[in-house]
Amino acid sequence: MSEALLDVRGLTVVFPTHEGDVRAVSDLSYTLHRGETLGIVGESGSGKTVSSLALMGLLNLESAHISGEAVFGGQDILSLSSDDMRALRGKDIAMIFQDPFACLHPMHRVGDQIAEAVTAHAKVSEKDAKKRAVELLGAVGIPRANERAQDYPHQFSGGMRQRAMIAMALVHNPSVLIADEPTTALDVTVQAQILELIERVKREFDIGVLLITHDLGVIAETADTVLVMYAGRAMEHGPAREIFTAPQHPYTWGLLRSMPTVELRLTELVAIEGTPPSLVAVPSGCAFHPRCPSRFGPCPTELPAMRPLPGGHLDRCHLPADVKREAGAASLAERRAAR
């Protein structure tokens, strides 16, 4: 595997509230390599966004208690002072968000906003900064970038705004790009364009991409490695191929089975019963046990460890390996039969 860019160990984020501690992220560990797309998938409230906001130093430390470490470029970025973090954020680690309209200032020209991102981390003239902005707008596929840089955000379509955000993120050639639901607000045909662009950016800028989404389809098509999160914890973690051909965790089976597919009309959509838990009262033992059809003895009381499986794949479930292998295959049976 190529060079490790970001090494997250035991990341935990807790928000104390009147109703008790909200355990948004618990003991999360992963490594992101250069040239890799790591897909973090989970439902709302699974901790996927909070974990990346913590990495970017974007959580208010008065309301969030962050522990664990995240090593980037030889230093633990979770322990950096806010000044040091500011020097890093947007320069070496950049982030794009779900709603590109909310991220652009409505009263400033798009080109000026990107130029501002240039001067935030580099001593260059305004003219050079603007040149760089136009160059990058062209690079992310905005036609007539020179003219369009003069536009205001409302003159851009949703897809173009997301392209502009990507251009802004690339200004300083970061080594890590965090994309938080980058295509959720976009139409499918535009989503395909943006996913393609992110893939190309990853290749050409030789960076690592952390792709956060609730959409397993997006993950299946773009990620090299997948991390499935539930109630703040990693449930399954491994190469995308493994996760989608031999899923080991009952939650992953449930997700795969309940997901409607465009490839065939399923005789039955197998829903996961119940709803994701509140993070104030995460169920004891395995957080998924109240909804898990395979739960047995230890599930309600003992938290399963993240255990490695053959094939370089980790999973957090008490079930014996042979049971999981069979049930995992069964969860894909109908879809596979269709091919």
Next chain:
Amino acid sequence: MTAMAGHTLIELEHVIKHFPVRHGVFSRARGVVHAVDDVTLSVRKGETLGIVGESGCGKSTTARLMLRLLDPTAGTIRFEGQDISKLSQRRLRPLRKEMQMIFQDPYASLNPRKTVEQIVSQPFAVHRGIKARDVKLRVKRLLETVGLSPEHSSRYPHEFSGGQRQRIGIARALALQPKLIVCDEPVSALDVSVQAQILNLLRSLQVEFDLTYVFISHDLSVMRQICTRIAVMYLGRVVELADSERIFEQPRHPYTAALISAVPRLSVNGDKRERIVLRGDVPSPIDPPSGCVFHPRCPRSRAGRCDTVEPQLEPTPGESSHISACHYPLERWPEDQTELLSPLDRSPDRVVEPGTTRPL
């Protein structure tokens, strides 16, 4: 299912809806948004007609026209044979209980200050015809039907999860035993694990109550699971209409094919696949392109025809129920895909050459 569903419940004939664009102090109309342009569509009893398309294609406007929540600019709307396109609100009222709607956002569509019982019993208060003492019992039954427990009836919407709220909205829509329910993106705001629950519920309610659905969604994978027939819309026009399975297996219109291809798949084989990536965005409905409205983005468009002559909806030879509006429809699928792929080297997306963007 199609064989049984013979009679037409609702019918749109050459329906047009334009919205004026107003600017300035005197609010003079400066143009029109062609939201729905000459749509002819019928919904058969007992079927689920899906309307699919990207934002701004007119799918929600079409549905709102069917319910006469909007007045058509031109054209005829018939409900069970009766022309309702010009009926006054007063005359429409008795028809309202025949057609209900389920909305996308279960957070915005329920009044936060009312209890579940008040919300679900509201339709009875509006349309009367049922004794007050029976209402409680009806509400209880409705809640059970949609999978909520009757004890929930005194709670407020904020106490429920998104999926449960959507169930409340469904109970309200069912209250007056309507014939038609328009579902406007009913699962888009829900988590995947909950989406399937609601889709299953809608499927079983349809059988139980003999309902007709008009199902609006941008999500083709959801559409495939629930629809009998599908109409694909683009810029206010229906560009293709066929039985659901035919739309997915043998699409004729290049836009339909591109839409299907753009949906990310769970490739259980773990293989990455090539997909048709359309260039550009949906054009503005204020100033739609000439000829075929899809031609600026269409990989098959040919100058001299597609950009000048507007294609009409025509039946497919040998399959008259499958209609599409294209001068050069796809003959085969998916073999035709390669023809549709517009590879990057053919229409370059102005990509960075490696090494051309250096750090400052």
